[in-house]
Amino acid sequence: MKSLVAEESRRALAAIVARLSPAERLEAFLAHSQLLIELRRAARPTERRPGHAR
Amino acid sequence: MRAEGPGQAVLLMLEVAGRLAAAQVDYAVIGAMAAAVHGAVRASLDVDAIVGMPAREAATLRDLLASPDWSLELRLGDDADPIPALLAVTDGHGNRVDLLIGLRGLDPAALSRARPVEFRGQTLRVVGLEDFIAMKAFAGAAQDLSDARQAIAAGRDSLDADLLRQLARRFGGATAQRVEELLAGSGPGNAPH
Numbered sequence: 582m583k584s585l586v587a588e589e590s591r592r593a594l595a596a597i598v599a600r601l602s603p604a605e606r607l608e609a610f611l612a613h614s615q616l617l618i619e620l621r622r623a624a625r626p627t628e629r630r631p632g633h634a635r
Numbered sequence: 636m637r638a639e640g641p642g643q644a645v646l647l648m649l650e651v652a653g654r655l656a657a658a659q660v661d662y663a664v665i666g667a668m669a670a671a672v673h674g675a676v677r678a679s680l681d682v683d684a685i686v687g688m689p690a691r692e693a694a695t696l697r698d699l700l701a702s703p704d705w706s707l708e709l710r711l712g713d714d715a716d717p718i719p720a721l722l723a724v725t726d727g728h729g730n731r732v733d734l735l736i737g738l739r740g741l742d743p744a745a746l747s748r749a750r751p752v753e754f755r756g757q758t759l760r761v762v763g764l765e766d767f768i769a770m771k772a773f774a775g776a777a778q779d780l781s782d783a784r785q786a787i788a789a790g791r792d793s794l795d796a797d798l799l800r801q802l803a804r805r806f807g808g809a810t811a812q813r814v815e816e817l818l819a820g821s822g823p824g825n826a827p828h
Contacts, residue, residue, distance in 0.1 A: 595674065599789055603672045603752045603761075607645060610671035610679075615642035617678035 636755050644668075644682045644730040649757050651684070651700065651724055651732050656758075658699050661687035663749035663762040665735070665770060670782040672752055672761045674789025677782075681731040685738055685762070687746045690719035693736045697722055717773075740773060740806035742766065764790045769802035772813040783817055 598606060638646040645668055655662045663669075666683035670676075688696060690711070697709050700722070708723040720736035748763040762770070764786060771783035787794060796818060803814035 594676070595785060595788060598674050598676050604754050606671045606674070606676055607668070607752070607754050607759075609676045610668060611643065611645045613676060613678040614644065614680060615640075617680065618642035 636757065638726055638728055638730050641728045641730065642680065643728065644680060644732060646755075647724065647726050647730040648682045648684065648732050649755065649759065651734070652759055653757060654700055655686070660696070660699070661746045661760075662734070663746050663760050663766075665762045665767065666733075667782075669762050669767050670771075670786065672750075673764055673767055673782075673786040675782045675785035680729075681733060683733045683735060685735045685741065685746070686722075687743075688736060690736050693720040693722060696734065696736065700724060738770070740810075741770070742802055742805055745802075764793065765795055765799040765802055768794075768799055768817070769806060769810065769814065772803055772817060773806040773810045775809070775813060780813070780817070787817055 598609070601609065636646055636649050638644070638650070648664065648668065652662065652664075662684050664672075664682065664684045667677060667679035668682040686696060693709055693711070697707050700707060704726060706725045708725070710721045710723070712718050712720060717739040718735050718737065719739075722734040722736065724732045724734065745762060745766040746760075748766060749760040750763055751758045752761050753759075768783045768786055771779040771786070799814060799818070800811065803811045
């Protein structure tokens with residue numbers, strides 16, 4: 582079931598990408614890469630500041 | 636067009652490409668950035684390009700790209716390494732462009748087959764579809780084969796299968812076999828349906 586959902590998702594994305602120009606695909610690549618950075622930052626555990634650790 | 640933060644290696648590539656073009660150094664974007672152009676958009680924190688110059692001139696390339704804004708690291712491969720030399724260009728935001736100076740098995744005409752792509756007012760040269768698929772088949776990891784599969788699906792109408800087979804054979808028998816499986820639609824690593 583999980584692989585079927587992943588496959589459907591991949592096909593839907595491919596259909597969208599097929600309608601984009603090469604420049605639009607590069608813009609999507611750039612946006613996706615920046616999103617990856619944001620997600621990594623968000624996933625980073627909050628650092629404890631000295632004196633605030635309990 | 637300069638990178639202004641992390642996650643913008645594609646903008647660093649634009650800057651590097653401008654420097655290469657000004658110095659008349661032939662290049663082609665490969666890897667995830669080329670995958671996007673060929674229909675497989677996925678995030679990547681670095682981008683790759685192949686440069687048309689002998690590995691023995693790698694130091695010349697490093698000198699050519701010297702900039703106070705970038706750190707440059709030149710790595711030389713040994714005889715068994717498919718990549719004879721690699722120059723890593725990193726900016727202050729951690730964006731990285733890897734310039735491959737040669738790739739064993741790559742058709743020397745690949746750079747002349749690269750397609751121009753207009754992006755943010757600049758022309759980038761991106762490796763052609765058949766060369767891209769052959770390189771991905773040669774790399775052979777699951778992500779590479781997924782990229783190749785998507786590129787075949789997106790470019791099926793324009794794909795020159797004979798050229799692809801010819802290019803794949805240059806990388807060896809295993810690559811040629813993978814390409815046959817990809818063309819048949821039963822590529823290695825396909826998820827079961």
